[in-house]
Amino acid sequence: MCLVHLLFTTAVLPSQPVEIEIEAPEHSLKRQRREKRKAEFETYLRRMVKRFNKELLVDMHKVHLLCLVANGIFRNRLCSDPDLLAIALSLLPARFTTTPPEDVDTSFLCSLLKWFGATFTMNPELPEKPQESARDVLEKRFGSHCARDHQEMTHLFLIMLRSIRLFCRLVLSLQPVPLKAAPDKVRPFVREKRSARSRSSGPERGGKRQRKREKEQKEETEEEKEGVETAAVLKPKNKQRRSVASKVCYKEESSEGEEVSDGEEFRASSAEDSEDSEAEVNRRPGRKGRGRGEASRNQDNRKDENSEEEVIKSFKRKRGKGEDEWLEVYLEQAERWVCLDVQQTGVGQPMLCSRQATQPLSYVLAVDGDGCLKDLGCKYDPTWLTSTRKRRVDQEWWEESLQSFRSPASPREEKEDKELQAKLLDKPLPTSIAEYKNHPLYALKRHLLKYEALYPPTAAILGYCRGEAVYSRDCIHTLHSRDTWLKEARTVRLGEVPYKMVKGFSNRSRKARLEPQNRDIDDLALFGHWQTEEFQPPVAVDGKVPRNEFGNVYLFRACMLPVGCVHMRLPNLHRVARKLDIDCAAAVTGFDFHGGFSHPVTDGYIVCEEYQEVLQAAWENEQELIEKKEREKREKRVLANWALLAKGLLIKERLRKRYGAKGVEQMPGQEGLSSGEEEEGERQTAAVDLATYWPQNRQEDQGAEASGQKPITKREKKGQEKHLFPFEKV
Known part of the structure; x- marks a missing residue:
């Protein structure tokens, strides 16, 4: 029994001592705090690194973009050189030079383009x-009638157009470095793993899914063999989405007085409804030709959408550099701009020009003969409203950069802007939910932000996307609180009900939400612009400035100045007003957030009009007195500094005279002495030096004692040392 017990104990108990650590609660809290601080610091560093990388990419994008713009301006100016224009004019046939610019049309440009293509050739092997x-x-x-690349051909043709006095401009497709870093490539074995997983899975119920999956895999392999990569943004995810967006039923009000509700005015029709409606239209061709007109209009719309789809699908990413230069000529007879490419015989085909450029398009800029710039991205880019704005820099910065190069206002510019805007409005609705986010023309309710709302609630529905109503962006309004509207010099009208309630983020609101019962309460009331009115400033009475509850005056805008008061931007005016017993209030022009709280920013003071001149004169007198005191103080400080400097120089001179070293001449006969004689000479020199550097007052006392004179008493010595500093007294 004892043997079994020994075996059991030797098997269970370790042979070496075991150390067991038990963490105390206070140590656990310290460790958790330390780990939390470490994690927060790592998160902060990671966030700062990402922010730095993002700002670096944005700065590189902006700098590269400005460099490309400058290069385009330089090339455009080069094409207006007088010598080059003269050379080009001498090469043109007479039938082109004799035609006035007012009679130029598309046929003239086509014939000129054909002659240019037959005369000038492209030779990439030119040195x-x-x-x-x-x-x-x-x-x-x-001179050689040939060019090295497409860019030189475009420059040559532009010079020829300007030589015959045609108003034309150079269009450039700029391709700066991207705003975002390129994503990592997908690992090559991911596709193999997916295919192996699909092969290992058992047979699915029904053969349709299996056949569909095999068909998709076959299409993917064919695309890989062809090496063509279609832009992901331009490719619709499925055909049903586009069909749903295109089959929008616009019901008109019937002439028989039938009322149609707001929800039924525009609705998405299914395939069966559309077929029934078409059959019904075919069965009833009469009714004043109304049905036939609607059917033909629907067919035209479908054709336009199909053509638009074909154009968008034709835009494919090019692996190499595209032809990023083409021209635009203004036809005075037709009053419009037409585009042309030197390698294409057609004129006025913008999609053909943009299709041959490097994809995807980001910035399309036109430079005219005067060096003025114009952004034509909305004219040539088919994805201008959807994916292009994600590849572009901030619009405000871009417009500010081009502001100094804008062409002066003219009827031609206004007409072109209207045509571009109409072209954007004529485009069909987007087909995916993601394209509606931040769309400049359309919006969905799901994409509304915290301070945005749809007004009016019965806004017209422009169409449907996956069953969701599409509204115009003009119906989306930004809401503000009462305080924010006050900063815009507007106040909420009496009796207005908040249009929306949200959670506030002020310190008071956050403290109130710490309690469980107030955690989910929306305590911030928001109002729209239609619920506000202009701020009515108060009136000053009996020389008293009307104040707010904090004792100052809100002056966010100039129109908020109280009636009968003036705004005086004079520093420390309240001190003068207090001495004269005049009412004066600080003007709050804004708020600054620092130190965890919001602090008011003041600029000047508000006083009544009748006290303006008095306060102005008193403030000027006060400033004169202050300047006089400052001048006297400065003069006193200067005199004190000069006195200190003079006294220091006197002390230095006195010390030099009393303790200064006197030169000791070398004793004759010291040259060529032995070592013993040198030591004796050193002792004599040391004695002489000691006598020389001994304080002179001691030497005088010793000399007086040797000569038998009466020594100086302490009282006499104290009287002689009365003018000395303590450190000079020995």
């Missing part, structure tokens, strides 16, 4: 000399 200027290169190209 390129980096040290040669661009002007000399173009002169040689005119």
